[in-house]
Amino acid sequence: xxxxxxxxxxxxxxxxxxxxxxxxxxxxxxxxxxxxxxxxxxxxxxxxxxxxxxxxxxxxxxxxxxxxxxxxxxxxxxxxxxxxxxxxxxxxxxxxxxxxxxxxxxxxxxxxxxxxxxxx
Amino acid sequence: xxxxxxxxxxxxxxxxxxxxxxxxxxxxxxxxxxxxxxxxxxxxxxxxxxxxxxxxxxxxxxxxxxxxxxxxxxxxxxxxxxxxxxxxxxxxxxxxxxxxxxxxxxxxxxxxxxxxxxxxxxxxxxxxxx
Numbered sequence: 645x646x647x648x649x650x651x652x653x654x655x656x657x658x659x660x661x662x663x664x665x666x667x668x669x670x671x672x673x674x675x676x677x678x679x680x681x682x683x684x685x686x687x688x689x690x691x692x693x694x695x696x697x698x699x700x701x702x703x704x705x706x707x708x709x710x711x712x713x714x715x716x717x718x719x720x721x722x723x724x725x726x727x728x729x730x731x732x733x734x735x736x737x738x739x740x741x742x743x744x745x746x747x748x749x750x751x752x753x754x755x756x757x758x759x760x761x762x763x764x
Numbered sequence: 765x766x767x768x769x770x771x772x773x774x775x776x777x778x779x780x781x782x783x784x785x786x787x788x789x790x791x792x793x794x795x796x797x798x799x800x801x802x803x804x805x806x807x808x809x810x811x812x813x814x815x816x817x818x819x820x821x822x823x824x825x826x827x828x829x830x831x832x833x834x835x836x837x838x839x840x841x842x843x844x845x846x847x848x849x850x851x852x853x854x855x856x857x858x859x860x861x862x863x864x865x866x867x868x869x870x871x872x873x874x875x876x877x878x879x880x881x882x883x884x885x886x887x888x889x890x891x892x893x894x
Contacts, residue, residue: 646884663772663894666805666845673876679884760883762770763891764805 648759649680654689655763658707659699664692665707667764672710675717682721682758683714684751685743686728693724693739711741725751767791768886769801770879772893774809775824776817781810784892785827792835800838800882801828803871805893808846811839813868825868832870839871840878 652671656663674681685693692711699706714722722743729735729745736743746754755761769788773780784801791798803810815825832839841851847860853867867873883889 648884650880650883662805662848669844670804670876670879674880674883677877677880677884679880760889761891762883762889763893764772 645678647678647680649682649757650674650760650762651755651758652681652683653755653761653763654683654685654692655687657688658692658694658697659702659704663764664689665705667762668707668710670762670764671714671719672717675714675719681717681719682723682754683719684723684725684754686725686748686751688728688732690724690728690732690734690739693722693741693743694734695738695740708740714741723751723754766797766799766885766887768799768882768889770882770889770891770893771801771803771807771810772805772891774806775815777806778894780892780894781807781824781828782822784890785824785831787890787892788831788837798835798837799886800840800878802879802882803839803841804845804876804879806849807893808841808849808851811841811846811851811868811871812866814866815868829868829870837870841867841871841873842879843873843875846873 658664697706697708724743724745726745727748771781771784775781852865853873857865
């Protein structure tokens with residue numbers, strides 16, 4: 645099968661809308677198809693990676709654990725936008741996964757190299 | 765060029781489906797190919813045949829169905845997203861013990877693998893959403 649570079653761009657907060665969760669479902673399928681998968685987190689999307697999701701009060705399934713499974717699917721290219729972290733008062737210490745931090749301009753260059761960009 | 769189209773929003777609330785439809789027509793008019801149109805997130809709501817907009821408004825669902833017929837489009841609705849939102853074909857009705865179906869003509873329900881395959885096969889995957 646052809647292997648292409650798929651980048652999943654996550655721009656939205658983890659809860660409040662279903663985009664983040666349904667994006668994660670596509671990521672796992674793309675990985676199962678043995679594609680070259682990366683994930684980029686920017687804007688409110690950086691909150692998806694924050695440690696300590698507690699969703700009991702809103703009766704929504706927390707998917708922090710699914711992020712932990714990404715490595716089992718060989719999804720290890722997790723990119724985060726520096727400006728988005730800074731704007732929200734976050735550092736990589738607040739995040740649940742090891743990530744690579746890029747400036748917005750650098751992320752733009754990475755996006756240019758992709759074959760398929762899926763933005764959620 | 766071979767295009768694939770992803771529609772991530774439902775009809776009427778959001779312009780994404782309208783724009784995707786107009787884009788699909790323009791692509792075909794220019795002699796390009798559409799490998800597949802994939803409906804995900806609330807985009808699956810574009811596939812209910814029970815939609816009944818006022819008579820002086822466009823019928824977004826019928827419009828997709830007609831385009832699928834005239835242009836032999838492959839229009840796929842994500843099964844997991846469809847199950848959450850109550851978009852049902854005969855197979856899903858039987859599998860999940862439901863008492864009705866509502867999938868519009870020209871659409872079929874299948875898995876997310878169809879979206880990934882579209883990304884692999886098409887020269888360009890164009891995303892319409894929020």
